[in-house]
Amino acid sequence: MHARDDARPVGQPLIIPIFIPHLGCPHQCIFCNQRTITGKTAQTPSADQIQQEVNRFLKYGKDRPSTTQISFFGGSFLGLEKETIRSLLGAAMPFVRAKDVDSIRFSTRPDTISQESLSLLDGFPVSTVELGVQSMNDRVLDAAGRGHRALDTVVAADLLKKRGYELGLQMMVGLPADDDDGAMETARRIAALQPDFVRIYPTLVLKGSRLARRFRDSRYHPLPLESCVTLVKRLYLFFKTRHIPVVRMGLQASDGLTRAGGFIAGPYHPAFGHMVHGEMVLDAISSALDRMEKPPDPLTISVHPCMVSRVQGLRKQNIYRLKRSFALKKIILIQDTHIAKDHLLVAGAHIILP
Numbered sequence: 001m002h003a004r005d006d007a008r009p010v011g012q013p014l015i016i017p018i019f020i021p022h023l024g025c026p027h028q029c030i031f032c033n034q035r036t037i038t039g040k041t042a043q044t045p046s047a048d049q050i051q052q053e054v055n056r057f058l059k060y061g062k063d064r065p066s067t068t069q070i071s072f073f074g075g076s077f078l079g080l081e082k083e084t085i086r087s088l089l090g091a092a093m094p095f096v097r098a099k100d101v102d103s104i105r106f107s108t109r110p111d112t113i114s115q116e117s118l119s120l121l122d123g124f125p126v127s128t129v130e131l132g133v134q135s136m137n138d139r140v141l142d143a144a145g146r147g148h149r150a151l152d153t154v155v156a157a158d159l160l161k162k163r164g165y166e167l168g169l170q171m172m173v174g175l176p177a178d179d180d181d182g183a184m185e186t187a188r189r190i191a192a193l194q195p196d197f198v199r200i201y202p203t204l205v206l207k208g209s210r211l212a213r214r215f216r217d218s219r220y221h222p223l224p225l226e227s228c229v230t231l232v233k234r235l236y237l238f239f240k241t242r243h244i245p246v247v248r249m250g251l252q253a254s255d256g257l258t259r260a261g262g263f264i265a266g267p268y269h270p271a272f273g274h275m276v277h278g279e280m281v282l283d284a285i286s287s288a289l290d291r292m293e294k295p296p297d298p299l300t301i302s303v304h305p306c307m308v309s310r311v312q313g314l315r316k317q318n319i320y321r322l323k324r325s326f327a328l329k330k331i332i333l334i335q336d337t338h339i340a341k342d343h344l345l346v347a348g349a350h351i352i353l354p
Ligand code: SF4
Pocket: 001, 002, 022, 025, 027, 028, 029, 032, 033, 034, 074, 075, 076, 109, 132
């Protein structure tokens, strides 16, 4: 999976996405139908198309953040023909020279990284490379039809770091032959490679993928949304302890997924990341209440205004759950701009959110 990355969490660069759906891929991984994810059909974008797309973004980006990058993703960039790689980079290069864009990034398969392929980038302002790792377990990689080994990721990450690239690693949960323990083990092995950031994607059943056939034959059962949210929360917290930012959790609401028929089954929700953060807040409040002999009723929770929706959870589920678990009749949310965004006051008790 080399998924869309044009979301921009706070502090992240503005990313101008250039889709290269499925290009450079030696075959189709079992879960992938990149054309569904990006809503595009496979075609190498021309220099004109790239320039139009970048200009379109730049026009709307008057309040640009400090860093702007052109991103090639949706396929396996270094799996493309050498000439195609050079011409795509060449089309992006003038924007960097003109200082409208700071650098170029791309996503690629781990087994496309070698001294030779990286030498193709010499002279081009590429700063960030993302690897579709998916799993660090060879059995899971086999079951997903990836066609590479965990060792390829280790070697690729090492080469990229030695050459000074910013390194992003993408992992998936819910792959065939994987489970929660396997996902945690993948996270541990990914963290050992010291990436600059990670992305976590749930496995979805997409139209046109081989997984869709297995799903129809009842040979694949996707993770239920709730348990997937809990697993991704554990992974997020793990990476946090290793000081590795998780810049994305879940695919975003792209046209390709929401269009009728693109998405078949699996733990997809347009607010997936919000659900993960909401569950972390619920855990934090619950353990604060657990430590109280008898939580007061009504219970007051004071929070920075921008955190209200996380405290409430999706459709106020956190509030309902807290009421149910602690036999509370009323919860009063107080918005207070003086409270730091990652802090809460629960019945006067000060808690810091993960
Ligand atoms: S390498 Fe990535 S983009 Fe290519 S088929 Fe596999 S998951 Fe899809």
